Amino acid sequence: MSGLSWDQMQELMWPATQETFQMVGVATVCTVLVGLPIGVLLVLTSKGGALQNQPVNKVLGAVVNLARSLPFIILMIALISFTRWLTGNSLGWQAATVPLTVGAIPFFARLVETSVREVDRGLIEAVQAMGGSTWTLVRKTLVPEALPGIVASVTTTVIALIGYSAMAGTVGGGGLGDLAYRYGYLRFETAFMWIIVAEIAIIVTVIQLAGDLAVRRLANRGRGGGRTRLLRPRASAPAPDEDLVAS
Amino acid sequence: MITTTDLTKVYRSRGREVTALAGVDLHVRPGEVYGVVGTSGAGKSTLIRCVNMLERPTSGTVTVDGVELTALSGGENRAGKDLREARRRIGMVFQHFNLLSSRTVQQNVELPLEIIGLDRTQRRRKAAELLDLVGLGDKARSYPNQLSGGQKQRVGIARALAGDPKVLLSDEATSALDPETTRSILKLLRDLNQQLGLTVLLITHEMDVIKSVCDSAALMRGGRVVESGELTDLLAEPGSELARELFPLSEFGTGHPGTTVLEITFQGDTPAQPFVSQLARTYQIDINILGAAVETIAGRMVGRMRVELPGGHQDNVVPIGYLREQGLQVDVIGTANGAAA
Numbered sequence: 211m212s213g214l215s216w217d218q219m220q221e222l223m224w225p226a227t228q229e230t231f232q233m234v235g236v237a238t239v240c241t242v243l244v245g246l247p248i249g250v251l252l253v254l255t256s257k258g259g260a261l262q263n264q265p266v267n268k269v270l271g272a273v274v275n276l277a278r279s280l281p282f283i284i285l286m287i288a289l290i291s292f293t294r295w296l297t298g299n300s301l302g303w304q305a306a307t308v309p310l311t312v313g314a315i316p317f318f319a320r321l322v323e324t325s326v327r328e329v330d331r332g333l334i335e336a337v338q339a340m341g342g343s344t345w346t347l348v349r350k351t352l353v354p355e356a357l358p359g360i361v362a363s364v365t366t367t368v369i370a371l372i373g374y375s376a377m378a379g380t381v382g383g384g385g386l387g388d389l390a391y392r393y394g395y396l397r398f399e400t401a402f403m404w405i406i407v408a409e410i411a412i413i414v415t416v417i418q419l420a421g422d423l424a425v426r427r428l429a430n431r432g433r434g435g436g437r438t439r440l441l442r443p444r445a446s447a448p449a450p451d452e453d454l455v456a457s
Numbered sequence: 458m459i460t461t462t463d464l465t466k467v468y469r470s471r472g473r474e475v476t477a478l479a480g481v482d483l484h485v486r487p488g489e490v491y492g493v494v495g496t497s498g499a500g501k502s503t504l505i506r507c508v509n510m511l512e513r514p515t516s517g518t519v520t521v522d523g524v525e526l527t528a529l530s531g532g533e534n535r536a537g538k539d540l541r542e543a544r545r546r547i548g549m550v551f552q553h554f555n556l557l558s559s560r561t562v563q564q565n566v567e568l569p570l571e572i573i574g575l576d577r578t579q580r581r582r583k584a585a586e587l588l589d590l591v592g593l594g595d596k597a598r599s600y601p602n603q604l605s606g607g608q609k610q611r612v613g614i615a616r617a618l619a620g621d622p623k624v625l626l627s628d629e630a631t632s633a634l635d636p637e638t639t640r641s642i643l644k645l646l647r648d649l650n651q652q653l654g655l656t657v658l659l660i661t662h663e664m665d666v667i668k669s670v671c672d673s674a675a676l677m678r679g680g681r682v683v684e685s686g687e688l689t690d691l692l693a694e695p696g697s698e699l700a701r702e703l704f705p706l707s708e709f710g711t712g713h714p715g716t717t718v719l720e721i722t723f724q725g726d727t728p729a730q731p732f733v734s735q736l737a738r739t740y741q742i743d744i745n746i747l748g749a750a751v752e753t754i755a756g757r758m759v760g761r762m763r764v765e766l767p768g769g770h771q772d773n774v775v776p777i778g779y780l781r782e783q784g785l786q787v788d789v790i791g792t793a794n795g796a797a798a
């Protein structure tokens with residue numbers, strides 16, 4: 211029933227897969243670089259934090275909430291001129307990374323905030339009692355101790371980005387989502403569409419498994435391997451069912 | 458070594474005020490182990506946390522090793538440079554150890570050394586030394602999760618000693634440990650105190666801890682120090698609450714009608730004299746021993762004996778005088794037909 215041969219499909223899928231990986235990869239790196247400090251800052255500036263500052267905390271929180279409540283499609287359109295200015299183009303996967311990153315930063319920052327907030331207060335005091343600075347506290351205690359949660363947050367963010375990259379793709383970013391839309395919806399190549407969907411599902415599953423494995427490794431540092439590892443409850447990770455943006 | 462003057466701490470939350478410290482004067486001399494006891498909520502933790510400014514006192518001063526910490530800038534959570542410097546010379550151990558689970562034992566001990574700014578090889582050497590000192594040389598590569606509570610606390614102590622502190626603060630460091638482990642940790646603290654000349658301020662709610670390691674103690678109640686001093690002095694002080702807690706004789710009998718009950722406390726060499734038989738022989742009286750106990754407190758042998766002499770207080774003025782002349786501390790705790798003398 212399909213008008214496309216397997217070879218033709220592969221020829222279409224390979225560049226699309228690359229585009230998806232490029233979009234999601236670049237967006238993830240930028241999201242972590244910006245979102246991690248914001249997440250940490252949300253904890254530090256909150257009440258009882260090392261940089262306690264209610265105004266900064268309130269403003270930062272409000273900006274994050276606002277960005278999270280913006281539907282992604284609106285974000286994309288609103289950012290067109292910014293994107294053009296930044297990448298010199300409003301089309302292509304490079305351009306798509308801009309709204310993806312902007313959309314993912316507040317989402318990721320909140321997840322980081324939750325993980326960092328869970329670091330035992332006693333550890334913070336121990337570092338302060340040693341004469342550690344706030345920077346020492348962040349670099350040597352908060353981030354390393356929250357690392358399992360942060361890695362779980364990255365996993366969740368990557369998967370959310372794959373979903374949103376499909377939407378970004380349809381407005382010129384390319385990628386697998388765009389391919390499925392163009393062939394499945396516009397050309398009625400239903401079988402091809404399902405093959406692409408299966409590919410996306412496999413990619414998502416592999417990322418989730420790899421993320422979970424990394425989290426477990428980190429959370430079990432020093433807990434011994436073998437059977438006991440399997441019997442331990444899973445490391446607490448932020449709920450993976452949150453949406454990137456309410457759309 | 459540690460001096461606080463008129464230290465107060467008032468917590469304010471949602472309009473309500475809690476006075477955790479209401480004017481505490483503490484004086485810990487160099488090289489001593491000083492214990493603070495008191496019921497829950499007495500303000501012990503608040504006091505020790507004020508010593509290294511983990512809590513900013515509301516008023517009063519704290520001086521540690523000649524540096525007035527209350528004069529250094531910085532909030533509770535964000536210390537200024539001078540305060541951070543000063544904190545590096547004050548070690549602290551915690552009830553729940555507070556070790557980083559992301560670091561090995563050795564890396565945990567290296568953390569304060571990283572803060573001080575030692576290079577890698579110096580840190581390695583120092584950490585190895587400290588772990589040997591606390592008897593955990595073979596656990597350097599383990600993670601805290603792989604250790605027992607007692608071992609974790611040893612790591613906590615090694616970490617606290619990393620900055621070569623003169624002062625060690627300990628808030629209930631043994632409260633999460635079983636009695637045997639508690640003894641070994643206390644012995645370690647005592648050894649460190651003697652080997653390194655470390656001044657130790659410790660908080661506890663167990664009298665046994667005070668008895669086994671402390672030179673001095675303070676009793677806190679309602680945010681105040683109600684009694685303090687060297688243990689040997691406290692034991693010699695009539696009516697001392699701490700002494701009574703350290704050395705309870707309450708379970709002993711209280712005597713018969715028409716007799717006088719004495720509590721005799723002796724320290725050091727005094728019990729070598731057979732004062733009971735001497736008394737009986739000299740004054741021709743029958744002495745009934747109601748109870749006696751001997752213990753080692755602050756490294757000294759201390760004994761207490763409750764005896765019953767025939768006749769009222771009036772009849773026994775001379776024998777009591779005789780006992781006091783022998784260097785014994787005598788408390789007349791009651792004549793059986795009425796009030797205490």
Ligand SMILES: Nc1ncnc2c1ncn2[C@@H]1O[C@H](COP(=O)(O)OP(=O)(O)OP(=O)(O)O)[C@@H](O)[C@H]1O
Binds near residue numbers: 470476477502
């Ligand atoms: N952060 C805080 N905010 C408000 N009140 C506090 C705070 N910390 C302590 N308090 C109050 O101060 C008082 C003294 O507390 P503190 O922890 O010093 O007692 P403690 O003697 O250490 O008791 P425990 O033996 O139970 O550890 C208590 O009434 C407590 O409720």
Ligand SMILES: [Mg+2]
Binds near residue numbers: 501502503
């Ligand atoms: Mg306490």
